[in-house]
Amino acid sequence: MLEIPREILDAAIAQAQEGFPLEVCGLMGGTVKRVASRYPMTNTDASNEHFMMDPKEQFAAVKAMRAAGEDMLVIYHSHPESPARPSQEDIRLALTPNVCHLIISLENREEPVARAFRITAGVVEAVAIEIM
Template sequence: MLTIPRAIHDDLIAHARADFPVEACGMLGGVDGAVSAIFRMANTDQSNEHFMMDPKEQFAVVKELRNRGLGMLAIYHSHPESPARPSEEDIRLALTPGVSCVIVSLAGAEPDVKAFRIADGVVEPEPIEIVE
C-alpha cells in the first residue's frame, strides 16, 4: 500500500493538468510505502501517449532521494485521454523492481489516481491511502 499525503495527491493531479495534453511524469519518494516527496519531471517525448524521462534528471532525483534518506517508491505518469490502468507499454517498461506505478487519468469528469505493482508482465492493483 502507498500512503500519500493529500498535498502530494493534489500535486499529482495539478501536474497532470498543467502538462495536459502531454503525459506528465515524475517520481515519488518516501520510506516504507509512506510517500513524503514528489519530483516532477519533464516528459522529453512531449507525447500524449507515452513518456520518457531524461536520464540526467532521473539521476539527479535519485541522488536527491539518497541525500534525504528516502527511497524511490513510485514512478508516476498521467493518462490525459485514457483510464488509470497500465497500457501495454507501461507494462513492458516497468523494469524497476519494488517500485510502484502510479497513474493519474484525466479522461473522466474527475481525475482518477491509481497505483499498481508490475513484475514480469503481471499487473496487481495497489491500494492508495490518502492522509491529511
C-alpha cells in the same frame, strides 16, 4: 498499501492538468510505504501516448532521495485520455523493481482518477492508496 500525503497527490494531479494534453511524469520518494517527496520530471517524448523521463533529472531526483534517506517508491505518469490502468507499453517498460506505478487519468478532466499498481515481469497487481 501506499500512503500518499494529500498535498503530494494534489500536486501530481495539478502537474497532469497543466501538462494536458501531453503525458506528464515524475518520481516519488519515501520510506517503506509512505511517500514523503515528489520529483516532477520532463517528458522528453512530449507525447500524449507515452513518456520518457529526462535522465539528468532522474539522476538528480535519485540523488536527492538518497540524501534524504528515502527510497524511490513511485514512478507516476498521466493518461490524458485513457483510464488509470497500465497500457501494454506501461507494462512492457515497467523494469524498475520494487516500485509502485501511479497512473493519473484525465479521461474526465473534472474528476481525475489516480490508481497505483505493482508491475513485475508483466504481471499487474493493484495497490491500495491511502491519502494522508
